[in-house]
Amino acid sequence: MSSHAWEKKPVLLLILATVTILVGTIFTMVLPFAWVNTEHDRIETVSPYSPLEQAGRDLYIREGCNNCHTQTVRPLVAEVLRYGDYSKSGEFIYDRPHLWGSRRTGPDLARLGGKYPDEWHYQHMVAPTSMIPKSNMPAYGFLNDNLIDPDAVKKAMDVLGFPYSSNDIAQLEGKTEMDAMVAYLQKLGTGIPWRKAAEVEIIGELVNPFPKEPTAIAAGELLYAENCAACHGEELEGQIGPELDQDVYSDDELFELIYVGVTDAGMPSFASLGSTKVWQIVNFINYRETP
Amino acid sequence: METVNYNYAIVRSFITWSIIWGVVTVLVGVLISFQLVLPELNFAPYLTYGRLRPIHTNAGIFGWGIGSFFALFYYMVQRLCRTSLWSDGLAKFQLWFFNATIITAAVTLLLGYTTSKEYHELEWPVDIMVVILWVAFAINIIMTIVKRREPQMYVSLWFMLASLVGVAILYLVNAAEVPVSLFKSYSAYAGTNDANVQWWFGHNAVAMVLTAPPLAVFYYFLPKATGAPIYSHRLSIVAFWSLIFMYLWTGAHHLLWTPVPDWVQTLAMAFSVMLIAPSWGSVFNGYLTMNGQWHQMRENYLVKFLILGITFYGLQTLQGPLQAVRSFSSFIHYTEWVPGHVHMGAMGWVSLVLFAAIYYLVPKIYGRELYSIPLANLHFWLVLVGQLIYSISLWVAGLQQAGMWHAMNNDGSLTYTFMEAFVEMYPYWWMRGVGGLIYLVGILVFIVNLIKTAQGGKPAPEAIQNA
Amino acid sequence: MDWASVLYLGFTFGLLVIFILIVWRTYQAKNKRRLEEPKHRMLDDD
Missing domain, CATH: 1.10.760.10 (Cytochrome c-like domain)
Structure with a gap:
């Protein structure tokens, strides 16, 4: 290399800069594909989204819920206590895109499924403060007014390659966006039977420590x-x-x-x-x- | 020396439009910060926090940030190469296409057409517009450098070239998606892979859009504003290669403790800490340039913007690596601390440097002296105070929030429910809104000053010779 | 030591060598004038 090499040659400098950028890219962005979403990550009980759930997921994206809610529980004591079992890679293999988020203005939703009955969600989405008095979440009552389009959902399922029956699509007729949203929220984190595993067992005799105080x-x-x-x-x-x-x-x-x-x-x-x-x-x- | 017919018209146009988009981003930012305390300010379906926040970030990064870099790169590349632009026509096309893209972006985001990926929310047709825009820009800059008359390549040109290629790679890879309809697509990657690609993109968008270009601007305008050459061009070269090498390893520090493989997280953590060195290489280069020139902090309002800007860059690049360490991340991630950090970079470092560059260019692009230096000083103090109120209140908020989230009783139960920690945030969110309002007033002062200058400032001697 | 560790160490060492070469080349006394020149030339373009 002559001593007057790249400092004066813009195209060469451009190529060298590209190579420099690609090194870290290959190691930390390309290589992990060999580790992630492989057989090793696989969890038998994790299933793809149903047409109604996928429609709800698309609405979750449309409304930008991910701007305030994360969907990944970290393996930290307080976090597992608060939200449930920590998230595993194999639980997300059907998530395109991922919705892990970056801010918890509202709580994490990775383990929301099955926490509340459907009715709780229907009321909460329409008027968040009715269930959580000091909440600052916007009201999403308008989801009740819009019907979902079965054809569009069918197309989405085809692109994603998720299984469905013609009956599944027929049943979407008349379903509202709210129905889809609630179905999706109830699916979250239920791919593994963590609720059963995490169930608390009370051992020994219970004594009211401050009766009638x-x-x-x-x-x-x-x-x-x-x-x-x-x-x-x-x-x-x-x-x-x-x-x-x-x-x-x-x-x-x-x-x-x-x-x-x-x-x-x-x-x-x-x-x-x-x-x-x-x-x-x-x-x-x-x-x-x-x- | 033979005279060169510099194209300043394109610089002026891009600056005008970038400021317009800058006002939009701050206005929307103020609105959504007040939505946090007054949820009735959400007007569903279009004007909810969830749909407006991407407009705030996209208008900030693409409109104000990249719009300004278009202007300043076109100015710097012509002056550093002592030659006119390779293609005035292409630049003009780029100006109009830029505005068309930003408007399309804003409308589609309001309508809920989004990929959900942070800082890459635009759906695939808008992605294509962005790519066209960037290719037009890159060709024009690269060809201008190739045909330059000045044999030397100052370090600002290096940072510009790296950012051109860096953004191209990042954007194209992260944009891989399968369209379902005109405004809906699904990512080509799933789950953990998608997250890792996204944050490789997300963090390096910070590198290639919000670090390399403002560094190019800083390295150019600090010597220009002070008349003192940069302390060491060789230090800037070492910092350049180290910076663009190390940044690309660090994306997964956004994903510490998630299902992303541990070794990827560890690499990200290590490289994040190492990044302090090249970042501070530039900070020291700036400070040492001021040796014997510090009196200019008092006499030259441009220097205040530039030196405070590089100081915030220095603080940003210390706080960032701190957050990228596993233990601190477990505590602070997902809290209010993080927007406090981001806005020190956006409102402090990047915007302060852009303000300085625009003020410096005023006599050249408007042909007039700045209308009022006292107003520029007022602008400086308003944006500085606004940003400090914003960031400091959120850092305190984040520490309190993290403390409450992690607090545990002796029996192993959580001390606070989510809502008990949540309600404590309201006072800080008020402060955040007020800080944003003060910043907005600062920007309005800036704009009034520019309009007054364009309308009736004293003619500048420099402009006559370069008209 | 297994192959992965050898590769890992080798790669890290390679990076270190490249870094040292860049610093060495940049700070060679004979290159000083040439590499510092752009900072003066950028100032007298006005």
Whole structure:
């Protein structure tokens, strides 16, 4: 190389710069394709999206939900406690594009599926503050007004190569965008049976640590308003969930219902609140002053 | 010396349009920051946070950022090569096509046509427009350099060339998608692969759009504004090669603790920390240029913009590597801290340097002296204070948010629910909105100053000789 | 040491050599005037 080489030769400099850029590109962007989405990543129970779910996913993208919600749970203690089992590569092989996101203005949604009953989502999407009082999420009631186009969904499924039957497409007739969105949200993170695996088991005898204590009841009232009222009513009169009369459940039964949840019936586990707070809620429900 | 017929008209046009898109990006930014505290400001379906935020980022990066770089590259390439543009016609086409692309981008994003990939939301027909635009630009710049009359190639030209090829590679690879209809496509990559390609793109868009071009601008305009040559051209050469080599390894620091293979994350982390060296190579080059010239910070308003700009670059390139370390990332990622970081780069580093370059060009492209230097100083303080309020309040917010997300009780349960941490953000979000408003006022002062200059500033002697 | 580690080390060493060569070439005394010239020439284009 002469001593007057690239500093004065723009085309040569351009080529050298390209090569320089490509080294890191090949190592960190191209090579990982040999590791990712291979047999090794494969998870038997993970299935492609149904036509309705895929339609919902496209709406999630259209509305830019990924600007405020992530879809990946990191293997960190607090995060797994808050959201559920950490995310695995094999769970995302049908995600084109990925929707992991970068900001949690709202909570992570990777494990949302099955957390709440459908009805919770229908109400929440129309009026987020009805379920989460201090939420700043925009209202998406207009999704109820638009029907999804079965032909467009069919075309999308063909491009993605996901299996479907003509019946699946026929059933899309009359479905709203809201139906699709809720179906998609309920699919999230359900590719592995983590809810069953993570289910809390209570060992030993349960003893109410502060029976009927006024301070516990007062604390429980606040916790109830924040965590329970959306589904069970501000006056415990019941809405999406059943009404909560006193003396229906014993303290122990109530604790177990709240702490463990009834996953199949749409009652989430509140173990992440910790036993103290759950006992406070139990004392509020069973021993509050009733008019 | 024989006179060269420099094309300043194209520079002026690009600057006008980039400022217009700059106002759009700040306006939308202010709107969406207030949407965070007043959700009733969301007007579904078109004017929701989810649809507006990509307009804010795209108008900022493509409209204000790249629009300004079009202008400044065309100015710098002509002056550094001592020759006129290779093709005035192609540049003119590029100007109109640029505006057509930005308008198409804004309309399609409002309508919800988006790929969801951050900083690459535009759907495939708009992608094609961007590619045409970039090819026209690259050809014109490269051909102008090839036909130059000045044998030397100053380092700004190097950074320009690297950014031309870098953006092309990044954009094309990340754009790989299969169309379903006119405005809907699916990524060619799935899941973890898609995420890794996206953040290889995302972080290197920062390198090739928001680092190499403003460095080219800084290396050109600091000596021009001060009259002092850059401290060391050789240091800038070493920094150049190291920077464009190391950046490309770091994308996965956006994906720490995700299912992306651990070794990719580790490489990204290591290279991110190493990047401090070439970044600070440029910072020191700027500071050392000012040796014996520091009095210009008081006397020359351009220097204030440039030196504060490079200082924010220095802070940005320390904070960035910090966030790229696994332990700190586990704490701070996904919180309010991150927009605080990004906006120090966008509102501090990149925009301050662009403001300085535009002020410097005023006598040349308008043929008049700047209308008011006091107004330029007011502009400086407004954008500086606005940005500091914005970033600092979000850093504090992010630390508090992260602390609350990770706090645990002795029995192994979480101390706070998501909403308990969430409601604590409202005061900070107000501050963020106010910071943005102050910044917006600063930009309006800037624009008033430019309009007054164009309408009735004193004729500049330089302009007459180069008219 | 397995082959992967040897390759890894070799590659890293290669990068180091390239970096040293760039710095060495840039900072050679005989190249100083030539490589610093552009910063002066860019100033007298006005």
